């Protein structure tokens with residue numbers, strides 16, 4: 036008997052179901068003595084032994100379904116060793132569940148925080164294999180995470196729709212795109228949607244440069260401007276502050292989000308109508324795009340191969356179009372940020388996009 040535990044952890048994204056389907060189809064095509072334990076709501080299910088027994092039939096018809104059939108939750112890595120209200124050590128509890136159920140391995144689908152915990156479980160002797168999910172595309176070791184392209188599609192569609200109304204009203208529009216720590220979705224949706232200014236956490240902006248870019252467009256007869264802003268975009272002045280100072284400043288200013296802060300700063304410097312659009316969680320919702328369906332299926336099938344071979348301790352990844360494996364120890368704790376010097380940034384600048392920095 037092959038006993039596989041499976042869980043999805045962290046913020047959901049498109050193609051989680053497609054990836055799990057890939058794993059199950061792959062394993063069940065070679066073995067018919069498989070038991071699948073689906074843990075509910077991420078690591079929580081493993082900690083508190085909440086699971087459902089699933090069969091390959093449960094994974095039929097879910098290729099196109101958004102969200103996750105297992106449910107998910109955020110279980111911060113820093114709290115993993117902090118006992119819960121009943122004094123339970125969460126890592127020991129997860130090990131206990133794993134051994135009690137006599138599992139052969141755990142398939143874990145998640146982003147950055149999830150991978151830190153997955154690596155910890157590996158260090159504790161569990162057989163772990165992971166799949167890189169997140170709209171943020173910030174997992175180190177893979178060129179792409181599933182969820183990313185679907186989110187880019189949605190954010191691009193938002194920018195497309197804003198374009199027509201911004202033009203009609205000669206307004207400045209700020210579209211706030213998901214991504215607190217990294218700006219991958221904003222960068223790609225911004226370029227694809229024809230944004231005029233793109234503000235990313237990786238390239239601190241100067242509000243004077245942003246305002247000058249808007250004025251320059253107006254002088255050229257373009258009386259509207261689209262600004263794509265990542266949730267974590269930061270000004271040059273704020274980037275100089277310590278984490279503690281920045282937190283205190285943000286708490287004092289109390290803007291609902293970064294788009295409101297930037298809108299106010301622009302309006303202080305020029306007489307211009309500014310509107311804000313925040314697509315928010317729609318970027319993580321709905322059916323995965325075809326690219327994500329293919330990527331997730333390939334990653335899932337590759338994970339199945341490793342499970343059948345008993346080869347654990349890896350994240351499945353895509354590099355230069357090929358599926359490969361990366362040791363979990365290398366992935367855990369590293370963030371893949373946008374490189375301000377990367378070709379894509381230089382090419383975007385060539386087309387006249389301002390990153391608000393110079």
Ligand code: F6P
Pocket residue numbers: 046146169170171213214215266319
């Ligand atoms: O990590 C994915 C992500 O969608 C980020 O882009 C975003 O900042 C965050 O999750 C939102 O988290 P939550 O769903 O907990 O509000």
